[in-house]
Amino acid sequence: MPLAPLAPLSSETLMNKSIPVDLPTDTYRPLYRVVTGPLSPGDRLDISADARVTNDVGYPGGTRYTVGVGWHLWAYTYVGPGISNGTWWRISHSMGDNVPVDRHHMPLHISRLHTIPDDWTPGDRMVVVLQADAHSTAWAKNDGTDLLTVDSGYGQIIVRPWVAAAV
Template identity: 75%
Template sequence: MLLTPLPPLASDQLVTAAIPVDLRSDTYKLLYRVVTGPLSPGDRLDISADARVTNDVGVPGGTRYTIGVGSHLWAYSYTDPARSSGPWWRISHLMGDNVDPTRHHMPLHISCVYTVPDDWPPGHRMVICLRADAHSTAWAKNGGDDTLTVDTGYGQLVVRPWVNTPAPVEPTPCEPAA
């Protein structure tokens, strides 16, 4: 089998514009999502995502503090009605950094190449998502309702599918007649 590239799929439609800040580091919010075409086991997805967040907590008149931000790429099955909203599984490593009040803006970038697993139902579509979390030990200083802003117009999720195609068959030379 050969892997053949298909046209890239992309979305710059931001799903969540504010991530609640809490103490836990596993309360992810969906930022961007892309629905693929039909996939089969062994297909590969070359994925990259960007976003930008702004730390405006405590403005005006509250306490300013540093916020940890973690982001991952996730997936779930789109074509199986029983699983259309999950379960989710993480397909990338964790990317994380801290955005303090002085830094104010922080870009997020993550990428990976994901191989469609062997147990994937052939022809099913997959949803690829960028999710992020905001957390801090100071999360309750302003009453516990602070949010980290996800900036509109500064992000995009791109999925470049590479699908399995049969290898070309070389013609067999004809035997000369005896």
């Protein structure tokens, strides 16, 4: 069945202004999210998202160190306002890079063309989320309380739905 584009959906509302730096690589924080309209199996979402982080860990007076950052696109079924406690699943590949002290700022970008799976309930809405994690083997050097800053005004998520066209 042919697909037709709908108006793009976007958000520049930053959900978390910082990400705790720790050792595990799976303690994600949501950064941006978009709620779609009703979807059906076979529909597609053209997704792109950006953010920027700043490595100020240890400043001033503490130990400065490199922080690894991982980011992905995730989704869950929309059941009402707010963040779902239901099942989340990753819909993109993993992206990652290190932000050393001398680099200081690091842009995060990801894009994905996601096909709504065959087991999706027709008419349900999806929430698409950009999430990120900050980690380092040096995470405990400043009492384990360091935060990686997520810069306001440098990110957004855009979802361009392509849905089954009326015949």
